Amino acid sequence: MSDALFGAPPVEVAPGAVHVPGWLAPDAQADLVRRCRDWSRGPAGMRRHTMPRGGVMSVAMTSLGWHWAPYSYSRTLPDGTPVRPFPDLLGDLAVRAVTAAYGTPPAADADPYDVALVNFYDADARMGMHQDRDERSPAPVVSLSLGDTCVFRFGNTETRTRPYTDVELRSGDLFVFGGPSRMAYHGVPRTRPGTAPPKLDLRGRLNITIRARGG
Numbered sequence: 001m002s003d004a005l006f007g008a009p010p011v012e013v014a015p016g017a018v019h020v021p022g023w024l025a026p027d028a029q030a031d032l033v034r035r036c037r038d039w040s041r042g043p044a045g046m047r048r049h050t051m052p053r054g055g056v057m058s059v060a061m062t063s064l065g066w067h068w069a070p071y072s073y074s075r076t077l078p079d080g081t082p083v084r085p086f087p088d089l090l091g092d093l094a095v096r097a098v099t100a101a102y103g104t105p106p107a108a109d110a111d112p113y114d115v116a117l118v119n120f121y122d123a124d125a126r127m128g129m130h131q132d133r134d135e136r137s138p139a140p141v142v143s144l145s146l147g148d149t150c151v152f153r154f155g156n157t158e159t160r161t162r163p164y165t166d167v168e169l170r171s172g173d174l175f176v177f178g179g180p181s182r183m184a185y186h187g188v189p190r191t192r193p194g195t196a197p198p199k200l201d202l203r204g205r206l207n208i209t210i211r212a213r214g215g
Ligand SMILES: O=C(O)CCC(=O)C(=O)O
Pocket: 117, 119, 127, 132, 143, 152, 186, 187, 188, 207, 209
């Protein structure tokens, strides 16, 4: 991570899709990594979901607020374990993130942020091109990156394929996609193992994706 990136201006990758490099200062990153470790403990913690066709995701995830598994949200885990509550801290962070990306806060009547997915990528993990389409709310998706750098592929709303833009997301980066890009396909074709800031004491990559489920 380069400290020179802190305070870098937002970059619009596609209409409504904004990358803010170095948005989280090192202390805030370390704090979030600690919290992710807490949120990942116990029966409501990290799991690798099985996809409808039987494949197992290489990314391990845990849900806050609502449990997500392909492809729906539920109030509890399949075995009845309660989902961890959605932390107010992430709701506040999401509002600040939208404001940083777009220059204006969410509208007063916008759906509140109420669900977060914490994704963990080891050196081999990837996420295929997909849309985030299990929410009823049009609120922008807020994505925070911690640890190893990754290649984030941000595409179009029509197909899983080109045109797309590959963006390097580093520890502390923010990516927000809403408006005309809310339904764009996106994925993580690779991470760059060993690139996490040493002070984070994190081997791999964590991504926190904050969403409004809506209705
Ligand atoms: O890890 C990322 O940056 C993307 C995660 C993602 O697209 C998702 O959780 O739906």
